[in-house]
Amino acid sequence: MGQYENDVQCLLLSASDRSLTVYDATTLTHTATFCITGLPSIPTCLAYSNSDLEGSELLFGTERGDLTRIRFLQPRLSLFYSKTPDNINYYFWMELSSPPHTTYNAITTWRKVHSRAVRRVAYTRDGDIVLSCSHDSTVSVRSRHVPGKLDDYVFRVQRGVTCFHVVSPLHLLATGSCDGIVRLWETTQAAPFATLPTPTLAAVLDVAVIASEEIVLAYCNNCTVHIWDMYEECLLQSIKLRFPFLGVLGKKVEFGAFCIHPGPTRRPYVDDDLASIPPLEATSRRGSSVYQGSTGGLMLQTEARDDWQSRGLESEPEYIRFNRPELLLSCCDYVCVVLLKDQELGSIMPPPGDTLRARRPSIWELPDDMLSTPGLSRRSPRSPRSPPVPSPRMLAPSSAEYPTQDLETLLKNAGLEGILEKDFVLMQGLKQDLNRKLAEMDANKTNMSYAVNAGAPYLALKTHEPTPMEPVDEMVDEYKRVMRLFPAMSVTGTPRGSETSTLQRSSRL
Template identity: 65%
Template structure:
C-alpha cells in the first residue's frame, strides 16, 4: 500500500476494464419496482427514492490485477503482495476487484496513519498549588495607585525600601510596561496607560546609573509629575505623551522588537488593539473587536497577535493585517483574562475568570483541553477572588537540562509538520523530506517571547496562590507528526530572507553586494540528493563538475563573455523572494530599493557667512580712518578736560 503513490495509481486506473455485463436478475427487480411504484402512485402512496447504484464500473480480475502492477513497477518483486492485496479486497471471492474498493481501502489506511493534534494530545494536569508569601526575581518594583501616583521600591532585599514617589499624574495609570536597555540601546523606557486612553512614555537616559535624580539617598524622594520636565530631572529622563490613543481605558500595554513597537489594547470597539511604531516611521495598525480586548500576546517572529476579551473567544491576527484570520472558542467560555502563545509547543493558552484554562492548537485551531483549576479559596465565604494584570507566567528556567541538551550529540532529524518539506519523488509521487529541528526554530530562537515561554512549566496565578502546569516530560509533550502527515502552516516573517529587497547590482567599485541566499528547499534538489542530502560543499561542487566555480576568474577561464548562469540564478532568487513576500502578506518587502546618489559635502557655515555678508554694504565693513577719532564728541570732551 505504501507504493501506491499518485503516479502509480494514475497508471493503474487505466488498466481497469469497464463492466459490460448486465445482470438479468437486477433488470427484473428494477421492472417489478417500477410497476409497484406506478400502482402505489394511483392510490396516492409515494415511496422514498431508492439509493442509486454506484456509477463506478471499473474492475479487474486477479490475473489482470497482478500483471498490471508488475508492468507498472517493471519487475516481479511485488507479485506476492499484489496477490495478497487482491484477496484482501475481494472478501467475497467473487473473482473481481472494483476500483472503488481499492480507493476506499487506501483512504482507510491513510486515515489510520494520520492523526489530528486532538487525538494525539496528552492531557495536562495541575501539579499543585502554592501560596506565595514572598518571591524575588527583580531588583526594582514599581507600583501605581488610584491616587495618581507612582512608587519605585528597591527589591534587592527581603524588605522593600521605597526610593522614589511621583505624585500628581494627570490621569490614573491603569497598566505599565518596561523595556530595559540593551547593548544597542543605552536608554530604557517605561510606558503607562491611563484611564482616559492616553499613553505616556518615560524614557530613562541613564538607567545603569540611576533612573531618576536623587536628592537624599537615605530616604524616599518625593517629586511632582510636572517637575520631571525641568532641571535636574531632564538629564535623567524625558516624558512623551500620546493623547487619546483609545477612546476608553487602556487595559494592557507591551513592548515588542526591542522597544521599537508599542502595543496597547482597550475595550474601545473602534480601536481595540493599536500597534504603533515608537519612532513614528510607520502608520499604526488598528484592530477592531465588537466588545473590545482585555489581553493580548504578540510573537513578532510569527507576525502573530492573539487577543482575548469579555466575549470569551481568542482571536488570532496578523500584525500587518486589519482583520482576524481565526477565532478560537470553547463551550460556554466566560470572559478571558489572559492569553499566551507558546510557539515552541504550537499551542495557545487562555485563562478565564472562572479559573478555567483552555488550550488550543495553534495551526489546527482545535480545542485540545479545558482544565478547571481548583484553587483552595474558591467557595470560601467572604473571600473575594482577585486577578492581577497578568495571570499566566513562564515557569523557572531548567539550566541543568539545557546544559545537558547542549552537550548531547546531534540528534537525527525529526519529521517537520510544515508542508514546505514535500517534494516529488522519482516515480512521480509526493514524498516528505526529513527536516532538521533547528530549521523549525530558525527566526524564533532570537525572539524574546519565544524564549520567555519556552519552558517546561507554566504558572497560573490567582489571589496569592499559583498553580503549576507542566507542558513537557509529564504531559502534553510535543508529539512528532506521522511520517505521511502534511500539516499546513501559515506564512510568517521568518519565511522571508533577512534582506528581501536587496539589489544584486554591482557597485562602482566592482564589488558585488552581499545578497542573503534563500534557504535550500527539497524542491530545488533532485530526488536522490534530497533523500540523502550532502552537506559538504566541496563534494557537491565536485559531483557537479564545478570545482573552480568559487575562484575569482572562473568565468574568464571558461571563455565566457557573460555570466548568464549567474543572471538566471539571480532572477530565480528574486522570483522566490517576491513569492515569499506576497505569501507572507507583505508584498511591499519584494520591491527593490535604490541607494541614494552620493553628493559632495556642503560647507553650511560658509554659505551662512556669505548670506549674512550680502546684507551689509561695502563701506560699512571697512576700517574707520584715524582722523575720525578726533571728531567724536567723546574725544573732544576728553581733550577739553
C-alpha cells in the same frame, strides 16, 4: 501594578493614588528610592524596554486612554534626579519637566489613544513597536511605531480586547475578549485569520502563545484553562482548576492584571552537573572585530547589530520567557502549577550569588600595602591567624570579619575606656534615661491614636490634679492672724444723705 526593570535591577509599582514608586532590588531587602506623585490620571498598566544603544524607557497607560512614555537618559547612573541617596526622594509629576530632572528623563504623552481605559501595554521588536488594548470597540488594539515613521495599525473587536500576546518572528498576535473568543491576527492585517471560541463563552482574562509547544493557552474567569493547537486551530484540552476557595460562601474571586506566568528556570535533568559549569566565552568590551586589510594592516570592522528581523524564533524574548516546562496560573492568593512537558524536571536555578550577601565598603577589599595610615594592619591581636587573600569582587567574602586594628587602642585614643562595661553611663555621671523617655513617648502616642480613633481627641489631653485644700481650722487661724494687722473698723452705720441735709417728712404734715 508592578514592573521589574532588569537592566538597572529596580522594581516600579503604580498605585490608584496616581503615584509611581521605584524600589531598589539589588538586595533581598527592597528599599524605596523614588516616589512620583500627582500624576494626571491613574496608571492602569506598565511596560518597560531597554536597549544598549537607544537606552531604556517606561510606558504606562491610564484610565483616560492615554499613553505616557518616560525615556531614561542615564539609566545606569540613576533613573531620576536624586537629592538624598540615603532616603526616598519625593517629586511631583510637574517637576519632571524642568531642570535638573530633564537631564535624567524625557516625557512624551500620547493623548486619546483609546476612548476607554488602557488594559495592557507591551513592547515588541526591540522597543520599536508599542501595542495597547482597551475595551474600546472602535480602537480595541493599537500598534504604534515609537519613532513615529510608520502609521498606526488598528484592530477592532465588538466588545473590545481584554488581553493580548504577540510573537514578532511569527507575526502573530493573540487577543482575548469578554465574549469568550480568542482571535489570532496577522500583525499587519485588520481582520483575524482564526477565531477560537471557548466552550462556555466565559470572559478571557489572559492569553499566552507557547511557541515552543505550538499551542495557544487562554485563562477564563470561571477558572478554566483552554488549550488550542496553534496551526490546526482545534481545541486540545480544557482544564478546570479546583481552587480551595471555590464554593466558599462570601468569598470574592479576584484576578490580577496578569494571570498566566512562566514557571521558574530549571536546569536540564540529564546535564544537571554539566550545566552548573559556566561555558567559557571570549567576550570583548568593544563592539568590533579585527581583520587584515588588502595592504596587510589591521582594520576594525563594526559588528552587525542584532536586529529583530535577523533573529531566529529561539532568540525571541517571548519565546525564551515562556519556554518553560511549567506555567503558573494565579487567582486571589493561590497559584496553580500546570505542567506542559511530560518529563522529569531539573533543579530550579538559584538566584545570583551576589544577592545572598550584604554589601560591604570597598576599603575592606584593599590589600595591606595600600593602607598608608600607620598602625593599621590586617592582623588582629585577637585573631592570630592571617586573613584570606582579598577577592577582586566587591561582594565576595574577604577579610571583612577581621578588624583592621586593635579595638582597645582605638577606644583608649578616643578617651572612651570602659565604654563596653556595664556601668559606663553611671561612671560618666549621665542621668538621662533615654530608653525610659522613648518608652513614654511611644505610650503617649498609642494612647492618643486610640482616643482619636474613638472620635474623642480631647481624651488624649493630659489632666492636672488640683492642689489639695488645707483644713478649715488652719485657714481660720491664718485669716485671724492676717486681720490683726489691720485697725478695728466701726460698726456704726453711716447716716443717709437725706437725714443730714434735709428735713425728714413727718406723718403729721
